[in-house]
Amino acid sequence: MSDTPISRHVPNRQRVARRHSRLVDAALSRASTYAHPAGRIVRIETHISMVYLAGRYAYKIMKPVDFGFVNFVRLDARLRCCEAEIRLNAPFAGPIYRDTGELFLDGRRCRLRSRRGVRGNVKVIDYAVRMRRFDQRLLFSNLLAHGELGTDDIDAAATSLAASHRHAHRAGRGPMAPAARLGSAALLREQVLAALAPLEADPRTAHAVTRAGLRETCECELARLAQHLDGRRTNGFVRACHGDLHLDNIVRYGRHALMFDCIEFSDELRWIDVTCDLAFLLMDLRAHGRSAYAHRLLNRYLEATGDFAGLAALRLHIVYRALVRALVATLKAGSPARSDAQARAGVASRYLALAASEARAMREPAPWxxxxxxxxxxxxxxxxxxxxxxxxxxxxxxxxxxxxxxxxxxxxxxxxxxxxxxxxxxxxxxxxxxxxxxxxxxxxxxxxxxxxxxxxxxxxxxxxxxxxxxxxxxxxxxxxxxxxxxxxxxxxxxxxxxxxxxxxxxxxxxxxxxxxxxxxxxxxxxxxxxxxxxxxxxxxxxxxxxxxxxxxxxxxx
The missing domain is CATH 3.40.50.300 (P-loop containing nucleotide triphosphate hydrolases)
Structure with a gap:
């Protein structure tokens, strides 16, 4: 590519974003930034966000990144995302989510305050979702890692998920209904193939994807189930779901299971068939070697909903979810020179092995x-x-x-x-x-x-x-x-x-x-x-x- 002003704009924008991220990170890593006692601050990073555990609260900011499927480069886009996260997570984890805070310059220092009732002109440099802090040991992923995730937790998750699906807005009904494309068979096809393509192109994952025949199996099932998938949408089973329901996003909360950090930045990933939402957690339990828990979760969910017709595409949804997690793990692995690259690659391999297993079951079912x-x-x-x-x-x-x-x-x-x-x-x-x-x-x-x-x-x-x-x-x-x-x-x-x-x-x-x-x-x-x-x-x-x-x-x- 020639060195045009347009081509020079991208790295310049990336440098600005990196400087901004360093400024925000430094501010939120200091106890003096907060309007309450912060204690020792703990940072948690994902590919699109940062979370800071400070005192009684947790603060989540969106990174100024553009991955195509999500664009948080502009400040107003990050504000909209924070406000959407508060609103959309309320049905799943209302006791956790509080309000949106703003990070602003106070002289040469940064301060954080709630946007509610704010007066006066200040230079706001970023926004944060304020949440009630919970014990990280009670995350389902951590409970499972320490052998403390029990059948009561699985039953609570099934009950919560079924209730959230039952009360969620439905596609095609009411002012919250999305465009007809969302939740359709055509869109699911695009999403599945979009997850497959980079895995096929990456030399670290290409062989496993090809050997398992994942593209051929997915394309065959997508075609076979197209009428079923669109029929599910027509019949009201495409709803405003969580969309990102893996073990890191569920916490034991008393006797309940709260599902937090739902998809807020993409209607295409949130307005989905309820079976696709369920498939994410089933897939993650199986990928972590807890098939019995996955079986229990599925049966408890079906007891609560009676949605046996949704099983027709469940395996396809599980394969799709496994491909997405494999892709995320591969992206996080980055360069082979990274210290954790090998571990990340191992995570991707585990999800691909699960996708291959489900693909075999789709091709050769043997039910009794x-x-x-x-x-x-x-x-x-x-x-x-x-x-x-x-x-x-x-x-x-x-x-x-x-x-x-x-x-x-x-x-x-x-x-x-x-x-x-x-x-x-x-x-x-x-x-x-x-x-x-x-x-x-x-x-x-x-x-x-x-x-x-x-x-x-x-x-x-x-x-x-x-x-x-x-x-x-x-x-x-x-x-x-x-x-x-x-x-x-x-x-x-x-x-x-x-x-x-x-x-x-x-x-x-x-x-x-x-x-x-x-x-x-x-x-x-x-x-x-x-x-x-x-x-x-x-x-x-x-x-x-x-x-x-x-x-x-x-x-x-």
Whole structure:
């Protein structure tokens, strides 16, 4: 390129930005800049922002950078971003976000103050998001690294995410609705291929991307799912989401999980299918070696939303999210001469390996249909939840779906009237379960149906579905002594309310009216004695008969 005024403008602008960043960094690293006791100040850097932990608060500034997808070079752009961050994060992490502060010159020194109620003319040089400081040890990423992230945290995250999606603004509805392009199949295609291209061009990642056939798989899935993706938008599942939901952006807050630092600078990255938002956290848990937590999160989210139809594109979204994280890690690695370049490259490789694994699953799905069969009190609900977490199966619960009064709503735990348990109502419920299971199997996931299946007609309906979709089916026969069944049913009636309404009278009717498994069904049955401690359900040895049967029928794989 010739040395024109235009070509000289870019490095000059970069030098100005670097000087500005040094000035701001020096100011915010001094306790005297703040209007409150700051103590020892801790700096946290990302590729587009800096965070300063000072006393009771944390302050986030946007770097004066232009990466194409985000441009914070102008001061007014940084102000708009700060104000948007306060507004958009309120639904996810309202207790954390406070207001926007301004960094201004006071003589030859810099000061920081809130913009609320500010009077007088000062030279403002930058803006900062002011947040309530929290214990960094409670970040999900740090809890996981120290072995302290628990199942309660995963359940809290699933509950928070489902609630935020349920109440989020929807594309195409209301004054907050975005342009029709946002959340579309065409835009997702552009985003996926835009993440792929630099990884294919970088010699550090090109071989892994090519070897896994990621471009071919993504292009095939994007074409196959285009109608599904646009249909999801039409049906209201493209919403104002978090958009950047990885483990560094979730914190344990009492008994809750707060999701902070959502995407505020790009409508294209924020107005997305709720499944794409969920996929980010699922992907990050798996990339950190916590597949069981990812399985639990997915099943708890589906229990809260019933959005089984969203599974169709889940693997594609997971691949996309893994590509984005691999790209970010590669950009952070920078030059091979950097001291942390090798570690960053290792992070990128981990995400690419996950993308490759999901791509294989998209090309070669091998789902099963597993029917839970047993009387109330047999332990099938507790056991099937544990099995879903161990295996990655998607659990579909009759108790929960019976009490889901409208789509994408959480199930009610209130007792239903007798009319909900007539023969006609039960037949209608099982037909809804069939529809959900069809979605699960067509998406390439194993479906685990938690229902009593005490009537031969209901079992036959699912057997017909398995034949139609050419999927193998097994019946999991959960059984325990009758005295133990009665004991569990009575204990549940006096314990915390759950989704089941079954009491002693229901159990008695089941025992008297159940259709026994016939000879053909017995050939497809695995017997599981649940007269054991509940903890046994979460251990693989208890499931050995099932896993052995599945491996044998899969050809020993």
């Amino acid at each position: 249909l597993l029917l839970c069969h047993g009387f109330s009190g047999s332990g099938k609900s507790v056991a099937s939840r544990a099995l879903a977490e161990l295996s990655g199966a998607i659990r579909v619960s009759s108790d929960l779906e019976r009490k889901r009064l409208e789509p994408f709503a959480p199930p009610s735990l209130e007792a239903l009237p007798p009319s909900a348990y007539t023969h006609a109502a039960l037949d209608a419920l099982y037909e809804r379960l069939v529809a959900h299971v069809r979605d699960v199997l067509n998406a390439g996931y194993t479906a685990l149906v938690d229902a009593t299946f005490l009537k031969a007609t209901h079992r036959a309906r699912f057997a017909a579905l398995a034949r139609e979709l050419n999927r193998p089916m097994l019946i999991l026969n959960f059984h325990a002594p009758q005295a133990r069944l009665a004991e569990r049913v009575n204990a549940r009636a006096h314990g915390p309310r759950d989704a089941s309404d079954a009491g002693a009278d229901v159990l008695a009717a089941q025992l008297a009216q159940a259709d026994p498994l016939d000879a053909r069904e017995r050939q497809r049955t695995v017997d599981l004695n649940t007269d054991v401690e509940i903890a046994a359900f979460s251990r693989e040895p208890w499931w050995a008969p099932l896993f052995a049967r599945m491996r044998a029928e899969d050809g020993g794989n």
